[in-house]
Amino acid sequence: MQELITRAKELLSLGMVSRVLGWRAGDLSYNPEPAFFEKEEELGKLVYDGFCGANLSKYMIEASALPGKTLVFLKPCDTYSFNQLIKEHRVDREKAYVIGVGCRGKLDIEKIKAQGIKGITSVSDTGLNGEDEIKIQTIYGEKTCTYNSALLSRCHVCKGKEHKIYDELMGESRETKDAERFDEVKTIEAMSSEERFAFFQKELSKCIRCNACRNVCPACSCRKCVFDSTKFDSAQKANVDSFEEKMFHIIRAFHVAGRCTDCGECSRVCPQGIPLHLFNRKFIKDIDEFYGEFQAGEDIETKGPLTSYTFEDVEPGIVKERG
Amino acid sequence: MYKIRKDDLSALFRKIAGEKELYLPQKIGGQTNYAVWDEDAEIDLNTLKTVKSAKDAFFPQFETLYTCKKEGKKLQVEAESLKEKDFVVFGMKACDIQGVKVLDNVFLSEPVDSYYAARRAHGILVAMACHEPEESCFCKVFGLDAADPSADVAVWMIGEELYWKPLTEKGEALTASVQELLEETEDAEKKVEEEQVQIRKIIDVLPYSNLSLEGWNGDATKDRFDSPVWETLYKPCLACGTCTFVCPTCQCYDIKDYTTANGIQRYRCWDSCMYSDFTMMAHGNNRNSQMQRFRQRFMHKLVYYPANNNGMYSCTGCGRCVEKCPSSLNIVKVIKAFEEGGNKA
Numbered sequence: 001m002q003e004l005i006t007r008a009k010e011l012l013s014l015g016m017v018s019r020v021l022g023w024r025a026g027d028l029s030y031n032p033e034p035a036f037f038e039k040e041e042e043l044g045k046l047v048y049d050g051f052c053g054a055n056l057s058k059y060m061i062e063a064s065a066l067p068g069k070t071l072v073f074l075k076p077c078d079t080y081s082f083n084q085l086i087k088e089h090r091v092d093r094e095k096a097y098v099i100g101v102g103c104r105g106k107l108d109i110e111k112i113k114a115q116g117i118k119g120i121t122s123v124s125d126t127g128l129n130g131e132d133e134i135k136i137q138t139i140y141g142e143k144t145c146t147y148n149s150a151l152l153s154r155c156h157v158c159k160g161k162e163h164k165i166y167d168e169l170m171g172e173s174r175e176t177k178d179a180e181r182f183d184e185v186k187t188i189e190a191m192s193s194e195e196r197f198a199f200f201q202k203e204l205s206k207c208i209r210c211n212a213c214r215n216v217c218p219a220c221s222c223r224k225c226v227f228d229s230t231k232f233d234s235a236q237k238a239n240v241d242s243f244e245e246k247m248f249h250i251i252r253a254f255h256v257a258g259r260c261t262d263c264g265e266c267s268r269v270c271p272q273g274i275p276l277h278l279f280n281r282k283f284i285k286d287i288d289e290f291y292g293e294f295q296a297g298e299d300i301e302t303k304g305p306l307t308s309y310t311f312e313d314v315e316p317g318i319v320k321e322r323g
Numbered sequence: 324m325y326k327i328r329k330d331d332l333s334a335l336f337r338k339i340a341g342e343k344e345l346y347l348p349q350k351i352g353g354q355t356n357y358a359v360w361d362e363d364a365e366i367d368l369n370t371l372k373t374v375k376s377a378k379d380a381f382f383p384q385f386e387t388l389y390t391c392k393k394e395g396k397k398l399q400v401e402a403e404s405l406k407e408k409d410f411v412v413f414g415m416k417a418c419d420i421q422g423v424k425v426l427d428n429v430f431l432s433e434p435v436d437s438y439y440a441a442r443r444a445h446g447i448l449v450a451m452a453c454h455e456p457e458e459s460c461f462c463k464v465f466g467l468d469a470a471d472p473s474a475d476v477a478v479w480m481i482g483e484e485l486y487w488k489p490l491t492e493k494g495e496a497l498t499a500s501v502q503e504l505l506e507e508t509e510d511a512e513k514k515v516e517e518e519q520v521q522i523r524k525i526i527d528v529l530p531y532s533n534l535s536l537e538g539w540n541g542d543a544t545k546d547r548f549d550s551p552v553w554e555t556l557y558k559p560c561l562a563c564g565t566c567t568f569v570c571p572t573c574q575c576y577d578i579k580d581y582t583t584a585n586g587i588q589r590y591r592c593w594d595s596c597m598y599s600d601f602t603m604m605a606h607g608n609n610r611n612s613q614m615q616r617f618r619q620r621f622m623h624k625l626v627y628y629p630a631n632n633n634g635m636y637s638c639t640g641c642g643r644c645v646e647k648c649p650s651s652l653n654i655v656k657v658i659k660a661f662e663e664g665g666n667k668a
Contacts, residue, residue: 027659028458028530031651033559054650118371118457121530139525140455202352208375208384210595212563212649230600237564237577238385238592269649271565272354272374 001048001127003170004073004101009040011071017097018068021059023052029123030109034059036070048073048171050126050134053106053152055265057082057091058218064092072096075103076173077154079164080261080297081218086165087300088259090221100163102128102171104147105155110273112136112150117143128171148176154264154277157181164298181262182285184278200246206272207245209237213266213276219256219296226251253279258287258306261297290314324511325487327504332368332485335504336360336413342500343447344410346380348373357412368414368480371457372643376571377419380412381442382426384568385592388438388578392586405441411497413449417472418462418641420450422571425639428632429574447493450474453522454481459642461531461655467639470522481518486511531642531655535662541630547622552664556657557617559650564595566644566653567620572637575601596620621657 008020024035025047032047034054055078063070074082079100085091107126112134119139126134126147134150136143157180161173188196214220214227226232227248239245253260262284266276287294291305291313327335339345345360348367355370357377375384392399415423423443430439450472453460462469471477475494479486487505489498498505526532538546567573577594580587594601596619601610610616628637644653 026651027656028645031645033651033656036555036558118455119525119529120458139458139528206352206354206356208564208568210564210568211598212561212565215561215563216649228599230603237594237598238579238590269561269563269565271569271647271649273352 001046004048004099005043005046007099007170008037008043008046008071011097012037012040012043016069017071018066019063019070020046021056021063021070021072022046023048023054023056023073026051029120030107030112036063048101048127050104050107050130050147050150051109053108053268055081055216055218055263057085058216058221060085060091060096061221064090064095066095069095069097071099073099073101074163074166075101075106076161076163077103077159077261077263079166080159080295081263082297083165083300084259084261084297085218085221087297087304088221093300098163098166098168100166100169102169102173103161103176104128104130104174105151105158105176107147107150108152108268109150111152112145115143115145115149117145128174148178151176152264152268153275154262154267157183159262159295165300182281184275185282185285188278188282203274204245204249206274207239207249208272209239209245209248210271212269212271213249213274214252216265216269217252217256218261218263218265219259220252249276249279253283256280257283258294258304259296260284261295290318324508324515325498325505326484326508326511327487327506329480329483329485331504333366335501336366337362338501338504339411339413339497344408345413346377346410347413368451371416371453371455371460372641372646374643374647375569376422376641376643377412377415378422378426378571380410381423381446382430382439382574382576385590386438387588387590390586390588394585403438405437406445407441409445409447411447411449414451414478415448415472415474416451416453416641417467417469418460418639419571420448420472420474421462421465421467421639422641423448425572425628425635425637426574428635447476447497448474449476449478449494449497452477452479452518454479454518456522456525456529457642458530459645460526460529460640461534461642462640463526463529463532464534464536465636465638465640468523469526470519479515479518481514484514486515488515531640531645534655534658536625536636536658538661539625539629539636539658541626541634543626544622544630547626547661548618550661550664552660553614553618556652556660557614559652560597560613560617561650562597562599562613562616563649564593564597565647565649567595567597568593569643569647571639571641571643572624596623621654624654625658 011017020037023032024045026032030051037043057078086093117136122137124135132147133144155176158177260280264277287305294305340360346357348355349358350365350367354374355367356373387403389402430436453469475491477488489495575594576591578591580589596616624637
C-alpha cells in the first residue's frame, strides 16, 4: 500500500498527473470509498486492501472531462471494463495513467458477517501481503476467518490476474479461481422452465428498485437512462406490478449484452443480495456458443459479437430450435 | 411482565396471526425482511437489522391510491379502501420505532395522510430490545435506548426465553388475546434489568456511540448549505436510492399513473432525493447536480427536519445506510467530514 502512495505522490509532484483516483480509507476497517485525491498530503488516506472491491473504471468517464491526466488504480478485472469504456468512447485513454494493481481477490463483508462475526472493531491486514487467515477484533471477542471464505463470489470464477491495459504494474496477484464461470448458469439451464421462473421470481421480488446495479455498472453509461425518463411509463421507482421488476432487470441485461465484461459489480452492490450477474453471464455463455468465444474488454479494437456480422452467425431461428 | 419459551414462539405467532395480520422478520431468498406471517415462514429474530426497515407496514414502498376505469363513455373512479383491520408488527428495534415517530410528524400533521393514519390507528407495535448491537449502530447519539424500546409491547430475548411487557392499552389487549401462551413471572424484572445493563455496556463501546452532532441543528441551514465540504464529499455517490430505501425515516414519495388499456391506476411510491427527477416541476428541476441532491438528503435529516419538528432529528442511528451503501458513503461519514473540517462553513 505504501508503494502505491509513494508512486502516486511522485507522479503528482512531477506533474505527470493532475489527480489520483483510488480508494480512501473508511471510518470502519472495511468500508473504503472510491475517491479522487488532488494533493499529495491527501494521499496518506489512500488505501488498497481486500475491501477495495469497487471498480473505479466508471469514475473515469467523469475524470475524462477534467483537465489533465488522472492516475487510476485498476485491478485486473477492472481493466476489462476500462477497455470496454474506451471502445465505446466513454473514457479517453489519453486522459488516464493506469497503474495496474495486483489482486488476491476482494472481500465481501456480508460473507464475514454470515460466519457469525459481528461488532467488528478491527480487521488484520487484508492487503496483498496479508495472511490467509484474517484476524477480526469484535466487541464480542476475537474471531478469525479465512480470506478464501470471505471472497466475493465473482473472485471464485476470476477471469485471470492479467491486466488488459496499463501504463505500469504494481503488486503481486494471487490466484483465486476455484470454480467454473458458467457452472451457475448451467445449473439454472438444467431447471425446468417452471423452476427457473420460480427461482428468478423469488430473487427478483426482493428488488427495491434502488438502481444500484445500474448505477455501478460500467456498461450502463447512458447519459439518460430510459428508466429515469419522466416521459414514458418506465417508472424507475416502483414495481407497479410483478412483471415490472423483471422488466427492469431483463431490459438492462439485454442492453449490456455483448458489452458486459462480467465484472460482477451488480451483484456486489445489490442491497438485497440478488445474483444479478446470472442474467449477464447467461448472455455471455449464449454469445460464446452462437458467435464464438468473446470476452468484452479483452482489448479496445475487436468488434463486439452483436455489432458485427459474419456469414457464420447463427440464424435467429436458433431460438426456436433450441427451445 | 410475562415470559414465553423461545420454543413456543411459533405457537404464539400462529395464535396472533389467526386473528390479525402479523408482520415479522423473515428470511426470504437469503435476506431478512419484514413480511406477513404464514405457516411456511422462515422466521428470523436473530438478525439484528432487516435489510429494509419496518417502514413498509405503515408507509409501503408502493400503494395504489385510486383506480380510474373507462367503460364506453363512462369513467369510474374507485378509491382504495383504507386499512380497516388491526395488525401487529413484531420485533421492531428502538431505531425503527423512532422511525415511525419521525413519520408521524410528517403524515399525521395537517393535512393528515388518511392512508398512513389508518395504518397507524390499526397497527400494534411490538418492540424488541437489541440483544447484541453492532458496529454500525448509533442510536445512542439520538438519545434512544436500544435496551428499553417503547411501543405497545416491549420484548427481550434472554437465553431460552422471551420476556413480554405490555406498555399501552393496545398492548394490554394484545397480551390478553395470547394470555394462555404467556406465563406470568416474578423473576422477569431482574432478568430484564441484567440484560439491559449488558446491552448498554455494549452500546457504550460501539465505535459510533460518541459521534458528535455539534453544529447540526435547525438553525444551521446557511452554515451547512454553503459549506465547501459537500463538493468533495458527494463524489463517490452513485446516485442510487439504496440509502433512502433502507432508511426508516425517508418519507419522500412520488405520485404516478400506471396506464392500462382501459384506465389508470394512480399510485404513490417512495421517491429518492438521489434520483435525477426528484421534485421535478413544470419549470424543470431545482437540484441539477448530484452534489445538490446528495446535500439535500443530509440537510433534510439533520437541519430542515429538526427546524420543523422542535429539534428532532430525522435519523435514528439504525446504521442501515452504513451497511448498505455500495460506495461506503453514509450519514456518519458526512457528520465526521464536517467535524474534521472544524465544523465551520
